[in-house]
Amino acid sequence: AREIVETDLAEHPQGRWLDYATAARLLDCYGIRVAEAISVDGPDSACEAVAWLGLPVVLKATGPGLVHKSDVGGVRVDLRSVDEVRQAYREMAERVGPAMTGALVQRMAPGGVEMIVGGVAHETFGALIMVGMGGVAAELLVDRSFRVPPISRAEAGRMIAELHCAPLLHGYRGNPEVDAEALAAHVVAIGRLMDEIPEIAELDLNPVIVTPGGAVAVDVRMRLA
Ligand code: ADP
Numbered sequence: 001a002r003e004i005v006e007t008d009l010a011e012h013p014q015g016r017w018l019d020y021a022t023a024a025r026l027l028d029c030y031g032i033r034v035a036e037a038i039s040v041d042g043p044d045s046a047c048e049a050v051a052w053l054g055l056p057v058v059l060k061a062t063g064p065g066l067v068h069k070s071d072v073g074g075v076r077v078d079l080r081s082v083d084e085v086r087q088a089y090r091e092m093a094e095r096v097g098p099a100m101t102g103a104l105v106q107r108m109a110p111g112g113v114e115m116i117v118g119g120v121a122h123e124t125f126g127a128l129i130m131v132g133m134g135g136v137a138a139e140l141l142v143d144r145s146f147r148v149p150p151i152s153r154a155e156a157g158r159m160i161a162e163l164h165c166a167p168l169l170h171g172y173r174g175n176p177e178v179d180a181e182a183l184a185a186h187v188v189a190i191g192r193l194m195d196e197i198p199e200i201a202e203l204d205l206n207p208v209i210v211t212p213g214g215a216v217a218v219d220v221r222m223r224l225a
């Protein structure tokens, strides 16, 4: 992890928002699962990526200034054929415009509960870790709990239990119970990562999709400074 961070800061001394692949490698050092994805630069390479990932896939616009991808029509989920991927890429490029310099073809995660796990580094107080309700409505319905690391597994469990949305994880209204332990493991791991790598200025996994079989992050924003 240190090597990844130091190499990146040597190339970008001002720091930067990491690309998905670099962020994924860093998270992998801490055992955090992110959805498998391939970076592409046009409709043809997007279709080739499908051969590696299988169907269905998700297509996401990438570009230096693109942050809230779904706000600009830069996310298409559940694409079920190579033709759909090609068509979706063309439409997306037209909609998003020159801000889109490429795309990510990503494995589609099964449906589950969308949560957010994040962290910020405060100049004087050090790292602060957050878990909360995720997905597109998360900014409207703010439901989050915070702790200073290190965070034990039991503490992560308490952070999650404090949330208003906690019942969603435990089989709310006939939905299956999901793997809250896997979510807690993500919180613990993000606590360690933020504690050990102070160069990470901010980090958001939004959403982490929690299913009965585990938890996988499908969107990562990580800034080094
Ligand atoms: P952004 O936050 O930039 O708008 P996201 O990558 O978070 O874009 O995607 C927006 C929404 O699309 C997610 O909240 C989720 O509902 C859905 N989504 C994104 N990627 C996947 C995926 N790999 N599998 C399933 N659903 C996904």
Ligand code: MG
Pocket: 206, 207, 219
């Ligand atoms: Mg997101």
